[in-house]
Amino acid sequence: MTSSLLFLFAFLIATVGHASCAPDVPWSQNYVLLYGQDHTQLLNQEKEIQISLDQVSGAGFKSLKAYGSGFFGMRMKLPNKDTTGIITTFYLRSYTNNHDELDFEFLGGKGQNYLLQTNVFTNGQGGREQRISLWFDPTEDFHDYQLIWNQHQVVWFVDGTPIRVFKNNQNIGVSYPVQAMQIEASIWNATWAGEPNWSQAPFQAHYQGFGIDGCPAQLNTIGSECSSPTFEWNVEKYWKLDPQQQMAYEDVRNKHMMYDYCTVGPKAPPECQSNQ
Numbered sequence: 001m002t003s004s005l006l007f008l009f010a011f012l013i014a015t016v017g018h019a020s021c022a023p024d025v026p027w028s029q030n031y032v033l034l035y036g037q038d039h040t041q042l043l044n045q046e047k048e049i050q051i052s053l054d055q056v057s058g059a060g061f062k063s064l065k066a067y068g069s070g071f072f073g074m075r076m077k078l079p080n081k082d083t084t085g086i087i088t089t090f091y092l093r094s095y096t097n098n099h100d101e102l103d104f105e106f107l108g109g110k111g112q113n114y115l116l117q118t119n120v121f122t123n124g125q126g127g128r129e130q131r132i133s134l135w136f137d138p139t140e141d142f143h144d145y146q147l148i149w150n151q152h153q154v155v156w157f158v159d160g161t162p163i164r165v166f167k168n169n170q171n172i173g174v175s176y177p178v179q180a181m182q183i184e185a186s187i188w189n190a191t192w193a194g195e196p197n198w199s200q201a202p203f204q205a206h207y208q209g210f211g212i213d214g215c216p217a218q219l220n221t222i223g224s225e226c227s228s229p230t231f232e233w234n235v236e237k238y239w240k241l242d243p244q245q246q247m248a249y250e251d252v253r254n255k256h257m258m259y260d261y262c263t264v265g266p267k268a269p270p271e272c273q274s275n276q
Helices: 003-017 243-256
Strands: 031-035 040-043 048-053 059-077 086-093 101-107 115-121 130-133 143-149 153-158 161-167 181-189 203-208 213-217 257-260
Touching (some): 031 181, 048 059, 048 181, 059 086, 086 143, 086 203, 101 143, 101 153, 115 153, 130 243, 243 257
Antiparallel strands (some): 031 059, 040 048, 048 203, 059 143, 059 203, 059 213, 101 115, 115 130, 143 153, 153 161
């Protein structure tokens, strides 16, 4: 990480913070378990949750409400040891046959060798994976993983630095997330990510930061109020990256991009150019 990018961190965290003023609240105020009750532990007066995975089960949780726009984040500390094949997640998704979804997926490895995979599903179609290497060890401490989603763009942030942009390109026929989504988090294993070393189990992921800055919506539908400028994340300031954010975004893409769906086919999908 360059000194110039470290300098940008402070600026970006301050900038993003204006859109994310969710209070620190107990987990049960906004979330409920999806599965794996016996693989879950609430800590620090419910200000932290540990979910774990072994050969018997993993665990996951979801928000009580669905949202139609907002600024969504979690502080996460990922499992350590050999986590090959282990996937730790934080994401938004709708519950329809043709669902929308916005993903943070952390693909485990040996030691600190995690890859962060992001993906976008719109109208049931995914295949928009990007992977970056992280510039820190995500197992040593908590880090901030955040999404802003409005009618103009989705931006993924790591510790305040934008790592991915997906703009609303419906005008050129590209689908965009338009369904109300719930927030979810989970830990599980997938053979496509490698064969787990179960001797290292249980694999434990920790989450903090359970306040939510979002526009509540009926599940899978979004009213016009969720694009209202009364919500800070919808104002023009958040329609695109500012110059400092753009510089940091390009730095991440240049130094840490490991895989980009835009570059693997004979022709890049139409949205790729505008998302750079």
